[in-house]
Every structure is written in C-alpha cells, then in structure tokens.
Amino acid sequence: MISLKRIIKSGWSALTRNMALSIATVFIMTTVISLVTFLYFLSPVTDILIADVEQKVDVSVYFKEDALEEDIFQIKSEVAKIEEVDNVEYVSKDQAFETFVEKHKNDPVLIESLTEVGYNPFLASLSIKAKEATQYEQIVSFLEAGQFKDFIDKVDYYQRKPVIDKVYSFTAGVNKIGIGFSIIFGIIAVLIAFNTIRIAIHNSNNEISTMRLVGASNWFVRGPFLVQGIVVGFAAALIALLLTLGITLAIDGKIKMIIPNVSTFNIFTGHIFILFLIQVLTGVGLGVVSSLIAIRKYLKI
Amino acid sequence: MSGEPIIALDGVSFQIGEKEFVSIVGKSGAGKTTLLKLILAEEEPNQGEILFQGQNIYQIKKSHLPRYRQKIGTVFQDYKLFPAKTVYENVAYVMEVMGASDQDVERDVCQVLDLVGLAEKACNFPNELSGGEKQRVSLARAFVHRPDVILADEPTGNLDPYNTFDIIKLLIKIYKLGTTVILATHDKEVINSLGKRVITLDQGRVVRDEKRGRFML
Numbered sequence: 356m357i358s359l360k361r362i363i364k365s366g367w368s369a370l371t372r373n374m375a376l377s378i379a380t381v382f383i384m385t386t387v388i389s390l391v392t393f394l395y396f397l398s399p400v401t402d403i404l405i406a407d408v409e410q411k412v413d414v415s416v417y418f419k420e421d422a423l424e425e426d427i428f429q430i431k432s433e434v435a436k437i438e439e440v441d442n443v444e445y446v447s448k449d450q451a452f453e454t455f456v457e458k459h460k461n462d463p464v465l466i467e468s469l470t471e472v473g474y475n476p477f478l479a480s481l482s483i484k485a486k487e488a489t490q491y492e493q494i495v496s497f498l499e500a501g502q503f504k505d506f507i508d509k510v511d512y513y514q515r516k517p518v519i520d521k522v523y524s525f526t527a528g529v530n531k532i533g534i535g536f537s538i539i540f541g542i543i544a545v546l547i548a549f550n551t552i553r554i555a556i557h558n559s560n561n562e563i564s565t566m567r568l569v570g571a572s573n574w575f576v577r578g579p580f581l582v583q584g585i586v587v588g589f590a591a592a593l594i595a596l597l598l599t600l601g602i603t604l605a606i607d608g609k610i611k612m613i614i615p616n617v618s619t620f621n622i623f624t625g626h627i628f629i630l631f632l633i634q635v636l637t638g639v640g641l642g643v644v645s646s647l648i649a650i651r652k653y654l655k656i
Numbered sequence: 657m658s659g660e661p662i663i664a665l666d667g668v669s670f671q672i673g674e675k676e677f678v679s680i681v682g683k684s685g686a687g688k689t690t691l692l693k694l695i696l697a698e699e700e701p702n703q704g705e706i707l708f709q710g711q712n713i714y715q716i717k718k719s720h721l722p723r724y725r726q727k728i729g730t731v732f733q734d735y736k737l738f739p740a741k742t743v744y745e746n747v748a749y750v751m752e753v754m755g756a757s758d759q760d761v762e763r764d765v766c767q768v769l770d771l772v773g774l775a776e777k778a779c780n781f782p783n784e785l786s787g788g789e790k791q792r793v794s795l796a797r798a799f800v801h802r803p804d805v806i807l808a809d810e811p812t813g814n815l816d817p818y819n820t821f822d823i824i825k826l827l828i829k830i831y832k833l834g835t836t837v838i839l840a841t842h843d844k845e846v847i848n849s850l851g852k853r854v855i856t857l858d859q860g861r862v863v864r865d866e867k868r869g870r871f872m873l
Contacts, residue, residue, distance in 0.1 A: 361752050372740045565736040568696060569797065570726035571753045572719075656698060 358575065366582025376555055377587065383551045384591035384638055385598070387544040391637045392599050394537045395630060399622050400614075401533050405526045407616050410484075412522050414491055414512045415446075416498055417478040422506040424479070430503045431481055437497060439490035444482040451477035478508055488523040491516075545641065552645035556580060556653070563653040573654050580650055584642030592634040599623060599630065664690040665701070665860045672838065674804075677831045679847050680840040681871055682857035688840035691857070692809045695838070696730060697721055709804075726754055729798030729835075733810035735790040737782040737797075743769070744778040747796045754801060768800045772826060788819030795826055805836045812843055820846065847871040 370377050418427055427445060435443045446454075452475045459465045469476075485491050495512040498504070556563075559580075566576045603623040610619050623630070665687045672678050680688050693699040694706055697713050705712045708724070716724050729750075737746050744765055751761045769775045772792040782790055791811055798806055808827060812820035824846055831837045841847065847854055847870065854869025855862060864872065 357757070358752075358755060368745075369740050561736065562738050565732075565738070566749075566753075567722075568698060568725060568730055568736075569750050569753070570722045570724075570728075571749075572722045575722075575753050 359578075362575065362578030363582050366579035367586070369579055370583050370586055376558070377583075380551055380555055380587050381591050381594070384548060384587055384642065385594045387548045387641065388591050388595035388634050388637050389598060390540050390544045392595055392630065392634060394540055395626075395633060396619065396622060397533050397536060399626075400617055400619075401529050403617050404614060405529060407614070412488060412491075412515070412518065413482050413484045414495060414510060414515060416481045416483065416510050417508045418480065418506050419508045420478065422479065426506055427479055427481065430506065433503070434481065434483060434494070434498070437494060439485050439487070439493055440483060441486045442484040446480045446482055448475050448477050448479050451475075451480065488520075488526060544637075548641040549645040549648070552584065552642065553649040556646065556649040560653045563650065564656050567654065567656045576654060577647070577650055580646045581643055584646040585639050588638030588640070588642035589635060590638075592631065592638040595634050595638070596627075596631050663860055665694070665857075668704075668857075668860070668862050670855055670862060670865055672836060675831075675834050675836055677828070677837045677850070677852040678839070679850060679852060679854045679869070680838065680857060681842060681847055681854055683842060686857040687860040688842075688857060689809055690860075692730075692807050692838070692840055695805075695807060696725065696728060722753070726750065726801065727804045729801070729803040729806045731791070731794050731798045731806065731808040731811045733813040735782070735794045737790060737793055739782055742779050742781055743774060743785070743793050746782070746793055747800050750797060750801045756801075764800055765796075768796045771799075771829070772796045786819075787814050788816070788822060791815060791819065791823055792826065795823065795830075799830050799835070803835065805838060806830055808837065808839045808841075810841055811839070812841065812846060817845075824850070844871040 416430075424447070431443050431445055434440055455469070455477065456466065483494060485494055491512055495510055498507060498510060563576055567573075600623060603619040607618055607620040610617050668687070668691065680691060682688050690699065694701055695708075695713075697716065700714055705714060707713070708727075713724060738749065741749065747768060748761050748765045751764060756764075766775065766778075769778055772795055774789060774792055774796065777785065777789065782793070785793065791814075795808075795811070798808075806827070811823050811827070815823065820843065827837055827839060828850075851868050854864070854866050854871070856864035856869070856872065
C-alpha cells in the first residue's frame with residue numbers, strides 16, 4: 356500500500372515537473388483520440404447516409420385490373436413473410452389516383468386529360484422495400500415465379516434496376532472506404548501514441564538504469580510511468596470529449612444542409628457515454644500499453 | 657560492426673573481508689569499472705563467480721536482484737542523480753524502494769544529509785548544485801539505507817582537489833561506521849593518503865594486492 360502511494364506520488368510529480376513534455380504528450384494523445392473519435396463518427400454517419408439512399412429505393416408490383424383486393428392482401432401478407440423484405444405497402448387504385456391528382460394539381464393539362472379518360476386508369480400496387488439493395492432481385496423472382504404471377508400486370512424492377520445497382524455500388528463503396536480509413540487511421544494513431552511515449556521514456560533511460568542499480572524492483576520503476584500514461588490518457592480523453600462537443604455543435608448546421616438526416620450533435624449526445632468510454636480506453640490503454648512496451652528494454656539491467 | 661572481443665578481466669581472484677576499505681587502482685581501461693559492474697550484477701562474466709556473503713551472485717534470480725543490490729550502495733563518477741527529484745527525494749528513493757515507513761525515511765534522510773553537509777539543500781534539484789555537492793548527494797543516497805558495502809566508482813573523477821578530499825573523508829567516515837568500502841580510482845594522491853589495502857589492476861589482471869598499498873603503476 357505504501358509502495359502504491361509512493362509510485363502514484365512519484366508518477367504525478369514527474370508529470371508536473373516535466374510540464375512541457377507532459378503537455379506535448381497530452382496534445383499528441385488528444386490528436387490520436389480525436390482521430391479515433393472521427394472513425395467512431397464515420398460509422399453512424401455512413402450508416403445514416405446509406406439508409407437514407409436505400410430508403411429512396413423500392414419496387415412496385417402492379418396488379419391486373421381484375422385482381423381482387425382480397426387476393427392482393429393475401430399476396431401482401433405472403434410477401435411480408437419473405438425474410439429479405441423490410442416493408443410492404445398497399446396502394447389501391449383510388450389512392451394511386453389521389454396521389455397523382457395531388458402531385459399534379461398545378462398542371463391543368465394533365466388533370467384535364469385524366470378527366471377525359473373518364474375512368475381511373477391507375478392500377479392497384481404493392482410498394483416493396485427490401486432490407487438491402489442487393490435483395491430486390493430475389494424478391495422479384497419470387498413474385499414472378501410463384502403462384503401470384505397471374506395477378507401481376509408488371510413489376511417495375513427492371514426500369515429501376517440501374518438505379519438500384521448504383522445504390523448498391525455506392526453503399527458498398529462507402530463501406531469499403533470507411534473500413535479502409537479506419538484501418539489506416541487506426542494504425543497511424545497507435546504508431547503516433549507509441550512513438551510519443553517511447554521518446555518520453557527514452558529520455559529517462561539513464562534514470563531507469565540507475566533505479567535498477569540502486570535496488571528498485573521492476574514494478575517500482577514501471578509504476579510511475581504507468582501512472583503518467585494513465586493521467587495523460589485520461590486528460591487527453593477529457594480534452595478530446597470537449598473538442599468533439601465543440602466540433603459537433605459547430606458543424607451540425609452545415610452537415611444538415613448537405614445531409615438533412617444527419618445531426619452530428621445528436622449522434623454526440625446519443626453516444627456520449629460510450630464515446631467517452633472509447634476515448635478513455637483509447638487514451639489510457641495506449642498510454643499504459645505503450646509505456647509497458649517502451650520501458651521493457653531498459654529494465655533488462 | 658563488431659571487432660575482436662576484448663577481455664576486460666582475466667583470472668582475477670581476491671577476497672574482501674567485512675568492514676574493510678579496499679581501493680582498486682589501475683589506468684583507464686584496466687578493468688576497474690567492469691569489476692564494480694560485475695559486483696553489482698550489472699554485467700555477467702563468461703567464466704567464474706563472485707560470492708557475496710557466501711552466495712554466488714549470478715545464481716540470484718532476476719526478481720531477487722533488487723534485494724541483493726539494496727545491500728550495496730553505489731557512488732558513480734557521473735553521480736547518476738534523478739534530475740526531476742529534489743536532493744531529499746534522491747536520497748529517500750532507496751529507502752522508499754525498500755518499503756521503509758515515512759517516519760524512518762524522514763529521520764534517516766535528514767541524518768545523512770547532515771552527515772554530508774547538505775541539509776540546507778534538501779529542496780534543491782540536482783541542476784542547482786555544484787559537482788562536489790552532487791557527489792555528496794550521490795554518497796548520501798548510497799549510504800542512507802546503511803548497506804553492507806559501498807561501491808565507489810571514480811567518485812572524485814570529476815572533482816577539484818578540495819572536493820576530492822571532502823568525498824574521501826566522507827568515505828572514511830562511512831567506513832569507520834562499519835561499512836565495507838570498495839573504491840575504484842586512478843587518483844595517486846588519494847591512494848597514497850589512505851594507507852589502506854590496494855589491489856592494482858593492469859590490462860584486466862591483478863598485478864598487486866597489498867595490505868597498506870601505495871599507488872604504483
């Protein structure tokens with residue numbers, strides 16, 4: 356217990372007496388943690404972005420004039436059972452008519468021509484959303500090959516296929532870029548943190564040798580460096596959290612203008628505890644592990 | 657790049673008794689520092705053994721080395737003080753490592769700082785001290801926990817004659833308090849004034865071992 360107290364005291368005084376080096380280390384650790392925070396934000400933002408684009412894609416199945424509403428409802432419930440289907444919505448002939456009128460109420464030529472037709476020319480349909488853009492093909496082949504094909508007039512999948520394919524390649528691309536960024540930045544972050552602490556410990560290599568030669572155990576030598584790693588990591592995590600708060604607030608409006616569904620500030624407040632935990636674990640973890648690795652070679656004496 | 661291996665010590669054998677004052681002399685490169693490093697288990701010989709209180713020190717487990725080293729106080733030519741610790745903290749370090757109570761640390765550190773005449777510099781940092789003062793702090797750190805042996809490796813190598821004799825006087829005082837002192841030096845005047853046992857090394861071999869020796873190379 357008395358040793359632990361002395362180790363903590365020794366680590367703390369080494370930190371405060373080498374203020375310039377401590378501040379520099381905190382600054383670099385803050386940068387590293389901010390990088391990790393950016394990666395953390397990248398994931399929900401791309402998820403929202405991908406979901407937003409995917410939300411805009413669906414396929415519509417149009418039924419023949421003579422298809423009964425109860426048959427359509429039965430088909431709807433069957434389609435809803437398909438695992439890949441996220442949502443099925445029934446649009447009746449009347450609803451389709453009303454939607455068209457509402458959409459084109461400022462276009463008198465279209466409305467007039469609709470009146471001239473004399474009947475409701477729209478077909479009842481099911482609007483189907485898949486969980487992922489790649490799953491539309493399976494859903495459509497289920498409908499076209501199954502027992503319902505006699506009721507179906509047309510499926511507009513083939514007209515929309517190019518758009519769906521583009522969405523698929525876009526989401527896959529964004530995911531790949533995200534993973535690539537995470538790996539590269541993650542490696543950079545770890546290397547920066549490790550080298551910063553390695554240099555700080557290298558400056559003390561003569562002291563470490565002397566400590567060993569006057570009879571200090573490895574833990575008595577290591578301890579103060581670990582304390583410094585923990586304090587630096589925690590301080591850097593706290594600064595990074597405040598920086599994240601400031602940045603998410605500052606860019607919130609601008610991001611909303613580009614991607615209306617994304618609120619960086621909401622992501623921050625919604626994830627504040629887990630985010631701070633990640634930041635502290637990154638800071639303290641890198642500080643402690645880097646110290647342990649860097650000090651090892653000087654303890655061989 | 658590695659050249660021919662250099663034999664630093666060869667066929668060296670002697671015994672040092674309890675509460676003895678022994679000087680190891682020799683030119684630069686004679687093997688004095690290597691000998692002290694071997695005693696401190698900082699280096700390991702290719703052959704041979706060093707027995708300390710009957711135990712071969714190279715058979716001591718790595719985890720038990722600190723306890724062995726705590727029986728030895730070391731004074732280095734370049735002081736090796738901890739720059740970010742005050743004089744008091746430098747001296748207290750070994751006692752803290754050994755787990756002494758705060759009261760014991762305070763009492764013994766104050767006593768030993770009095771002994772080396774640095775009580776009033778207790779709160780200073782090493783960079784605020786002269787060379788002689790630094791060496792006295794180093795001596796205080798080596799002695800504060802009352803080790804069985806003091807190893808002094810060229811402790812006066814960087815000092816002027818006034819400070820040199822100050823340090824030697826302190827080593828004699830420590831010796832008279834009942835501590836074995838092993839002093840490595842190439843300072844002729846120091847050796848001749850001591851009138852104690854002298855082991856002379858030349859090119860890694862013991863060429864002379866005299867009870868009341870003089871500096872002869």
